[in-house]
Amino acid sequence: MKILVIGPSWVGDMMMSQSLYRTLLSLHPGAEIDVMAPDWCRPLLSRMPEVNRALSMPLGHGALALAERRRLGLGLKTQGYRQAIVLPNSFKSALVPFFAGIARRTGWRGEMRYGLLNDLRVLDKTAFPLMVQRYVALAYDKADIQSAGDLPQPLLWPRLDVRQDEIQAARKTFSLSAERPAIGFCPGAEFGPAKRWPHYHYAALAQTLIARGYHIILFGSAKDRAMGDEISAMLPATAREYCRNLAGQTALGQAVALLAGCQAVVSNDSGLMHIAAALERPLVALYGPSSPDFTPPLAQHAKVIRLISGYQRIRKGDDEQGYHQSLIDIHPDRVIAELETLLPMGKGS
Template sequence: MKTLIIGPSWVGDMMMSQSLYRTLKQLDPNNEIDVMAPAWSRALLNKMPEVNQALEMPIGHGEFAFIKRRQIGRSLIANHYDHAIVLPNSFKSALIPFFAKIPKRTGWKGELRYGLLNDIRKLDKSAFPLMVERYVALAYPRDQIHSAKDLPQPLLWPKLNVKQKEIDEALTSFTIPQDEPLIGFCPGAEFGPAKRWPDYHYATLADMLVKQNARIIIFGSAKDREVGDQIIAQMVHSDKCINLAGQTKLEQAVGIIAACKAIVTNDSGLMHVAAALDRPVVALYGPSSPEFTPPLSDKAEVIRLITGYHRVRKGDAEQGYHQSLIDIKPDRVFETLMNLIMRSKKSNG
């Protein structure tokens, strides 16, 4: 069996999709799984043992490029895939498997993809409340899984395989001391500050952790560099914090996160990476809902003060923060984090 997956275009979604790959491999250990996704995702896919090959998607997110998709599809005919699973819901994402003449093409209905997909599923969102459940359901025959309750439990959560050599090389590249416990902060989030815990709260928490002999590492993309600098500027012990936002390649960030004792994070893609690395994670949620995309780990603790989903692009405060995140105080996060670290130590013997 050879399977082509058309993968997601976001870090968090890519991490959650590993549950599908693990499930497919459990159902058929001989299944060769190739994943077509943006070039950046290779840093994650190469650490997923279930993935045979990461294929670069040369077309940008949101770009239709019909002719190019037809060319890519035809170039894949020689691979003789038996099955394709299309994870994005767009019409264009189903074109490549169609042009590759893959006999079975599975996916949720999405943008009226009749014909492009010949194993099409109609999604009842209430029956599959979690995104990871929607991904895993596609591993099974259509008539076998009608809701998340039909999925074999427990689900196989994402689990990245990172070698110690990769961790050591990443730490050395940024001259990060290895004689202090590292606590990672992921203060960024898509759609701006409305999904972010305030920088001044991060700064207060950082100083509390430094008093426990920790060193703080800030992760994120180039657009998170500014918020990282703001956190450091408000710290008393700023010499104990390193801002790596925008400085690392994704594979380096993965290696350094794997070296951290724990991670404090907003609802972000790196939150899912940290969970897949089996790090203790304190996840801070505001308007976005953990009922759809929670961190998939027994070592994760979610803090959220409101319920339901709130479609918010701008927060209440002058800085753009959402009041529900402002109301999560550093003392509570510190206590939750310390308890998680102690629990993790006990579970590890």
Template structure:
């Protein structure tokens, strides 16, 4: 059995898609799974043992490029895939397996993809409330799974494999000594500051942790670099905090998260990476909801003061923060984090 996956283009979605790959492997250990996704995804896909090959998608997110998609599809015909599973809901994402002449092309209906997909599913969002459930359902025949309650339990959560030498190399590259426990901060989030816990709260929490003899490392993209600088500037003990946002490759960031004793994070892609690395983590939610894409880990604690999903791109505060995140106080996060670390240490001991 050979399966082509048309993968998602966001870190969090890519992480959650691993549950599908793990399920396919559980159903058929000989299933050869190739994933077509943006080149940056290789850093994650290479750490998923279920994936046979990561195939770089040369087109950017949102780029239609019909002729190029036809060319990519033709190039995949010699691979003789038995099935293609299309995870994005866009019309264009279903073109490549169609051009590749994959005999069985599976996916949710999305943008009216009749013809492009011949194993098409109609999504009842209430029947599959979690993204992971929608992904895993595609591993099974459509007449077998009608709702999330039909899925075999427990679902296989994402689980990345990181070797100790990769962790050691990442720490060495950035000259990070392990003389103190490392606490990772992931203060960034897509769509701007409305999904971010305020930098001044991160700074206050960082000082509390430094007083507990911890060292802080800040991880994220280039867009998060300034947030990291603002956190350090507002700290009393800023010399015990290292801002690596925008300085690491994704693969290095994964290794550094694996090196951390715990993670404090906004609702972000790196949150899902930390969950898949089985790191104790405190996830801070505001207008976005954990009801759809929660951190998939028994070592995760979610703090959220409101309910329901709110489509907010800009908060009311001067810096664009959402009031529900401003209202999450550093003392609360510190207490939650300390209890979580103690619980995890006790269960491991």
């Protein structure tokens, strides 16, 4: 059986979609699952053993590009797909399977997709509170799954495969010493400063961990580089050599390999947080206005710290630097206490 999945375009969503692929393979042993997604997803998809092929989606978020989507769909007509599952909720995301003539086209109703999808599901958000539940439900016949409680438990959480030689190669590329165990920090957040733990808290935490014998690696995109520099600049000169800012310097595949080699990870609510969870790294996830009630880290060894409840659609907090008060109020000592429950924290551990 061949299945085409139209995948998401965000790191965290792509990671959670792996639960769908794992579920599909458990229901249909031997199935070939191809995922169409932006090219940047390949380093993630290549580490998901359930995925047969990553197919390029060359069009960006805002582009309808009807002729190009028709061309992509017609190019898939001979591939023998029996089902397509469309994860994004947009109208345009359902066009390629429609043009490909795939017999069964499954997805949530979303944005005016009547006709494009012929196995259309109507989402009750209270019945499926978690995004991962909404993805996994699409693996089953809609008559069988009316709510998250109907899904077999436990869900198959995302799990990325990273070889030890990949970790070693990435460490060598960036000249990272193995003398000290590494702890990764992911201080960025795509949706603005309100989702970021303050840089001065990260710096204080880094100083404590360095004094205990750890090396700190800062991860993120080029947009997070300045914040990483601020964290490093706040450290005493003697500690600065044990804090490496790699934000904007790593390709996604290298970041995945380096995170896999970390003893633990401290992260804002971000795509890298979901990657760390899928790598089964001990993880402390820091939440402010965004809510772990919808997209929590899916891992046994993850601790969530959040001081408020409910979801708030905020991109910039009231603080001068845009931080949200609920994240300012999470003090480094609290993070240290959670880390101590996840791994030995003695000096030189």
